[in-house]
Amino acid sequence: MTGFRDARTLDTATVLEPDLAIIGGGPAGISLALSLAGTKLNILLLESGGENFESQNQKMYAGSIGEQSYIALDAGRLRFLGGGTNHWGGWCRPMDEIDFEARSWMPHSGWPFPRKALEPYFPRAQALVEAGPWIYDQKGDAETASRGSVLPLGKGGLYTSWFQFSKMRGDVLPTQFGKRYKDELTRAANITPLLQANITAIRLSPDARRVERLDVATFESNGGAGKRFTVRPRFVVLAAGGMENARLLLASNDVMKAGVGNQNDLVGRFFADNPIPRDVATLVSFAGPLAPFYGSNQKLDDGAIMRATFAPTAAFCRSAQVAGSLSTIEQPIELDDLGKAAVVTTAIALGVDASNAKAYSLGCGMELTPDPDRRLTLTGEKDSLGLPRLKLEMRIADEEFARYRRTLGEMGRQLLASGTGMLRIDKHSRDDWMKTMDWGHHHVGTTRMHADPKQGVVNADSRVHGLSNLYIAGSSVFPTYGASNPTMNLIALTLRLADHLKKVTA
Amino acid sequence: MRRRALIVGLAAAGAAVAAGLYRFTDLFVKHYPPTPYDDVLAALTDREQAARFGAAVAGMADANDLAEKLRPVLKSGGLDTAVKADIAADRLTEVGGWVVPQSVAQISALAAKN
Numbered sequence: 312m313t314g315f316r317d318a319r320t321l322d323t324a325t326v327l328e329p330d331l332a333i334i335g336g337g338p339a340g341i342s343l344a345l346s347l348a349g350t351k352l353n354i355l356l357l358e359s360g361g362e363n364f365e366s367q368n369q370k371m372y373a374g375s376i377g378e379q380s381y382i383a384l385d386a387g388r389l390r391f392l393g394g395g396t397n398h399w400g401g402w403c404r405p406m407d408e409i410d411f412e413a414r415s416w417m418p419h420s421g422w423p424f425p426r427k428a429l430e431p432y433f434p435r436a437q438a439l440v441e442a443g444p445w446i447y448d449q450k451g452d453a454e455t456a457s458r459g460s461v462l463p464l465g466k467g468g469l470y471t472s473w474f475q476f477s478k479m480r481g482d483v484l485p486t487q488f489g490k491r492y493k494d495e496l497t498r499a500a501n502i503t504p505l506l507q508a509n510i511t512a513i514r515l516s517p518d519a520r521r522v523e524r525l526d527v528a529t530f531e532s533n534g535g536a537g538k539r540f541t542v543r544p545r546f547v548v549l550a551a552g553g554m555e556n557a558r559l560l561l562a563s564n565d566v567m568k569a570g571v572g573n574q575n576d577l578v579g580r581f582f583a584d585n586p587i588p589r590d591v592a593t594l595v596s597f598a599g600p601l602a603p604f605y606g607s608n609q610k611l612d613d614g615a616i617m618r619a620t621f622a623p624t625a626a627f628c629r630s631a632q633v634a635g636s637l638s639t640i641e642q643p644i645e646l647d648d649l650g651k652a653a654v655v656t657t658a659i660a661l662g663v664d665a666s667n668a669k670a671y672s673l674g675c676g677m678e679l680t681p682d683p684d685r686r687l688t689l690t691g692e693k694d695s696l697g698l699p700r701l702k703l704e705m706r707i708a709d710e711e712f713a714r715y716r717r718t719l720g721e722m723g724r725q726l727l728a729s730g731t732g733m734l735r736i737d738k739h740s741r742d743d744w745m746k747t748m749d750w751g752h753h754h755v756g757t758t759r760m761h762a763d764p765k766q767g768v769v770n771a772d773s774r775v776h777g778l779s780n781l782y783i784a785g786s787s788v789f790p791t792y793g794a795s796n797p798t799m800n801l802i803a804l805t806l807r808l809a810d811h812l813k814k815v816t817a
Numbered sequence: 818m819r820r821r822a823l824i825v826g827l828a829a830a831g832a833a834v835a836a837g838l839y840r841f842t843d844l845f846v847k848h849y850p851p852t853p854y855d856d857v858l859a860a861l862t863d864r865e866q867a868a869r870f871g872a873a874v875a876g877m878a879d880a881n882d883l884a885e886k887l888r889p890v891l892k893s894g895g896l897d898t899a900v901k902a903d904i905a906a907d908r909l910t911e912v913g914g915w916v917v918p919q920s921v922a923q924i925s926a927l928a929a930k931n
């Protein structure tokens with residue numbers, strides 16, 4: 312049985328027995344399946360949705376939010392083949408080495424391995440997101456030199472770093488994994504993508520040592536509950552997204568009463584996203600307009616799409632005890648009278664000509680500190696297939712803003728020191744930050760990775776502690792997050808998992 | 818001959834009027850009443866903009882104290898040297914959110930007080 316199938320066409324008594332069941336057909340699930348194509352594994356890729364948006368499936372994502380505001384849980388996700396890539400922005404940047412380190416000033420930080428362990432998988436991940444040749448910080452300045460010069464910030468805590476973008480098709484969104492890889496999935500003789508297949512429970516053996524089976528349910532086309540059937544896989548990879556991974560584990564609580572893998576009360580905790588406050592600061596370039604790659608995406612001849620950002624160096628993060636952040640030029644702005652006076656006075660004092668000075672607003676993607684109380688829990692409310700809904704308790708501490716303010720302060724110092732410009736910090740209170748707050752929709756941390764079962768849900772191989780055949784793919788396993796967008800990174804991690812699975816299933 | 822004298826006389830009168838306008842009005846250049854800190858404020862090329870900026874400096878010392886702080890710094894090399902020394906020593910401050918060297922904030926505040 313290969314090629315795409317619709318779960319609604321299966322009989323209720325059906326029992327499917329693949330070698331590997333992958334739960335979720337987003338970029339994690341699809342990348343995993345593709346990287347195991349052509350192996351001896353008989354793979355079932357179970358996807359809740361179909362090939363396009365359907366409201367009955369999407370409604371299963373609805374949930375509630377605690378006191379701190381956040382995006383509605385069914386607004387920042389899409390429940391059909393391709394998952395979040397059906398509406399993603401295509402921003403890519405590899406995580407930095409320091410993102411993997413245990414940082415003394417950041418509780419609960421650190422991965423069980425360094426970035427080096429992911430590096431062999433970056434090229435393939437980059438190819439899967441179709442972001443062109445690997446340029447980023449290694450060659451970003453040189454490759455974009457024909458478009459202008461990077462802002463000379465001189466020695467200090469921040470430098471010009473580079474995003475790349477998943478390829479655009481005219482004005483169509485970047486690579487949508489469901490559409491882009493449908494043919495490859497169809498062609499793979501050992502993969503059966505099963506659409507309209509909602510996993511409603513992960514059933515463990517009575518000794519709680521392994522997954523025995525998965526309960527699967529479908530909707531009727533009129534939206535009512537449809538068939539229920541069973542999958543008995545040798546191995547399972549949960550790849551249902553950063554929130555849903557936790558939900559399925561917590562809701563599967565017949566053998567392990569706290570939920571699968573939740574023996575240490577960690578599942579659903581440490582949720583994070585990248586806060587994206589807008590208009591955080593005003594950057595003035597004394598010499599006039601910045602190179603175009605600071606404010607807009609630039610398509611290079613080799614197909615790469617690049618955009619510059621300001622990132623903190625690892626040394627500065629350590630000395631100033633700040634978290635990761637990526638500060639990006641938003642748009643040119645006009646200065647008010649005070650701003651003009653600040654620029655004239657400071658530039659004259661520095662002995663610099665600022666008669667062509669140009670001002671820009673800055674936005675940012677911030678890294679949050681891991682926080683066990685920023686968490687997802689189940690509520691008493693259930694979706695139409697009987698799965699308890701999620702509640703998110705979002706939290707963002709004032710200290711997070713204070714840290715990022717230190718980074719902005721350093722950028723201001725560097726601009727002055729290099730005589731290239733100056734900076735105004737536009738956020739002074741928590742309200743200021745929250746007023747212009749966007750979020751990355753980067754759901755991370757809820758099934759965190761740690762070698763110690765008391766501190767993590769999965770081990771360094773992404774296997775759920777205590778269970779021999781259950782693995783998790785996706786950014787829910789990120790124990791620390793960085794400020795880079797997660798998708799290319801989570802794909803690299805998934806490819807690493809694929810290599811591991813090749814070994815353990817052989 | 819008389820005509821020449823007339824032209825010279827008119828030119829001299831014009832120059833005197835221009836000099837008067839320059840010296841006693843703000844038409845060509847802004848004039849400030851003398852202060853005990855003119856030696857410090859002389860370091861500012863655009864005192865008007867500095868005063869505008871300085872008005873946003875919160876909680877600054879009084880003018881005497883500011884001048885006392887700035888005098889030795891300026892004497893040892895001028896405003897640009899003072900500014901560079903501030904940056905090197907990380908003596909930066911925020912004025913209306915603007916990250917500026919301390920001496921820029923101080924001299925601007927002094928300008929705003931006069």
Ligand SMILES: Cc1cc2nc3c(=O)[nH]c(=O)nc-3n(C[C@H](O)[C@H](O)[C@H](O)COP(=O)(O)OP(=O)(O)OC[C@H]3O[C@@H](n4cnc5c(N)ncnc54)[C@H](O)[C@@H]3O)c2cc1C
Nearest residue numbers: 335337338339359390394395400401402510552785796798
């Ligand atoms: C508006 C927006 C913009 C974004 N922009 C960027 C960006 O520019 N760069 C970036 O790196 N990231 C971006 N992201 C984040 C990106 O979309 C996610 O990181 C990525 O999609 C996560 O991949 P995933 O496969 O782990 O999960 P998902 O993409 O969420 O896929 C999970 C899949 O599992 C399926 N599923 C869920 N529950 C079940 C179940 N019970 N049974 C069976 N199947 C199930 C879902 O239908 C879905 O197809 C953006 C997200 C949003 C919302």
